[in-house]
Amino acid sequence: MVEKRITKLLKLDSEVLKFEAAVDEANQNVIAAEAAIENLEEELSSIEIRVPMLEAEKKTAASQRDFKAAGKASKEIKDALARKEQCEAELAGEARERKRAAKEELSKAAALLAEKKSIAADKGKEAGMKQMSSLKEKIKELKTILEKFGNVENGDADDINVACVGAFVIESQISVLESVGASRDAKYGG
Numbered sequence: 001m002v003e004k005r006i007t008k009l010l011k012l013d014s015e016v017l018k019f020e021a022a023v024d025e026a027n028q029n030v031i032a033a034e035a036a037i038e039n040l041e042e043e044l045s046s047i048e049i050r051v052p053m054l055e056a057e058k059k060t061a062a063s064q065r066d067f068k069a070a071g072k073a074s075k076e077i078k079d080a081l082a083r084k085e086q087c088e089a090e091l092a093g094e095a096r097e098r099k100r101a102a103k104e105e106l107s108k109a110a111a112l113l114a115e116k117k118s119i120a121a122d123k124g125k126e127a128g129m130k131q132m133s134s135l136k137e138k139i140k141e142l143k144t145i146l147e148k149f150g151n152v153e154n155g156d157a158d159d160i161n162v163a164c165v166g167a168f169v170i171e172s173q174i175s176v177l178e179s180v181g182a183s184r185d186a187k188y189g190g
Contacts, residue, residue, distance in 0.1 A: 012120040019113040026106035033099035
């Protein structure tokens with residue numbers, strides 16, 4: 001019976017760990033999606049700064065009749081504008097969709113984690129209460145036995161020494177059980 005409870009609690013703890021890992025992974029996906037969006041926005045900003053500079057370079061080269069440099073600048077402008085269109089399309093569609101999906105996944109995983117933690121806490125509390133009840137019964141039994149050792153007054157010295165040792169052992173065991181009970185009480189209450 002006790003092994004079944006322990007096995008169930010371990011299984012619940014395992015599920016909680018699994019969902020914590022899922023939340024961590026979902027959070028990493030959100031961070032990656034946000035980083036991708038930030039990189040695209042930085043690239044767009046860089047292109048918007050670079051294109052006017054290239055156009056000025058092209059005008060200067062054309063006015064100096066350096067058609068090779070003007071052609072090179074014109075090609076770079078064309079490539080930059082094409083990349084700008086790609087970045088804008090990614091930002092408008094895929095990148096934002098990835099971020100939305102990652103955030104949705106994160107919220108689902110977080111909700112499932114909270115649910116599993118709640119179930120595990122409830123089951124843990126239930127098991128802890130049962131264990132505290134069991135400890136209480138064991139302590140009562142040991143105290144009853146301890147009272148029997150305390151009643152050995154009119155016996156020979158060997159009986160008294162054995163009774164004292166037995167009483168000490170039982171008191172030690174009671175102390176251990178009470179400390180276990182106190183730790184369960186602190187964790188689960190009651």
